[in-house]
Amino acid sequence: YCVEYADFLAKKHGFTIIFSSVTNGSIVSDDIMATVKKHNIKVSVSFDILEDMQNLQRGNYQKVCDTLNVYLANGITPSVNAVITPVNANRQCEMVEEIHRLFPEIKKLSFDFVVDGGLFDSPLKLKDFMTKYIEGFYQAQNLGATFGIKLTSLKYQNLQKLRTRACAGGFD
Numbered sequence: 742y743c744v745e746y747a748d749f750l751a752k753k754h755g756f757t758i759i760f761s762s763v764t765n766g767s768i769v770s771d772d773i774m775a776t777v778k779k780h781n782i783k784v785s786v787s788f789d790i791l792e793d794m795q796n797l798q799r800g801n802y803q804k805v806c807d808t809l810n811v812y813l814a815n816g817i818t819p820s821v822n823a824v825i826t827p828v829n830a831n832r833q834c835e836m837v838e839e840i841h842r843l844f845p846e847i848k849k850l851s852f853d854f855v856v857d858g859g860l861f862d863s864p865l866k867l868k869d870f871m872t873k874y875i876e877g878f879y880q881a882q883n884l885g886a887t888f889g890i891k892l893t894s895l896k897y898q899n900l901q902k903l904r905t906r907a908c909a910g911g912f913d
Contacts, residue, residue: 744780763787763822766805774815784812784819785851790836794829806843813846820849827860830873833881841888850885852878853894 744760751758761783777784788805789795795802812819821844823829823836833852840847854874861867878894885892 744776744782748780759783761785764808765799765801766808767801769808769811774811774817777812777817778815784817785822786812786819787822787824789823789829790821790839791829791832794832794836797828798824798826809844809847813844818846818848820851821847822851822853825852825854825874825878827866827870827873830854830870830877833874833877834884837881837885837888837890837892841890845888848890850890850892851894852881852892853896 747758747760750756760780762777763785764787766786766788776782786805786809787799788809789798792802795805799805809819809821821840825833829836836852837850840850854871856867861870878892878897882892
């Protein structure tokens with residue numbers, strides 16, 4: 742209903758809306774799919790890619806795989822957002838390989854690190870994690886390029902250009 746109403750108001754007032762959705766991939770229905778298609782909604786699925794990591798960090802590995810397959814079968818190619826933590830920082834290349842193996846149509850990935858005070862009990866452990874993340878990210882980015890996959894992160898995008906503000910602006 743919200744998308745329909747926003748689209749109605751935009752057309753009425755001469756605006757163009759670009760819709761996007763971030764989902765954990767646990768729910769997809771015919772209604773959702775019809776709305777995504779009708780409004781050309783860009784879909785991003787939060788998914789930690791490797792079965793053991795997904796089940797450890799989020800759960801529902803098979804359900805998310807099934808959802809990705811439903812999107813792809815309906816001509817919607819989502820991007821995938823994965824969370825990088827100390828347990829998967831050194832597995833980023835493996836994550837790229839797995840996406841390519843399971844979902845070769847998916848060509849956009851984002852690997853963002855999470856910093857939680859409870860994850861690191863010293864600055865040295867945080868530094869070690871960040872070093873593993875950065876090294877793994879650039880290796881995975883290079884590997885992804887060989888598969889035609891663009892790997893990025895919010896932090897990496899912010900390094901690419903000067904911005905007047907962090908958020909490009911939008912109604913989220």
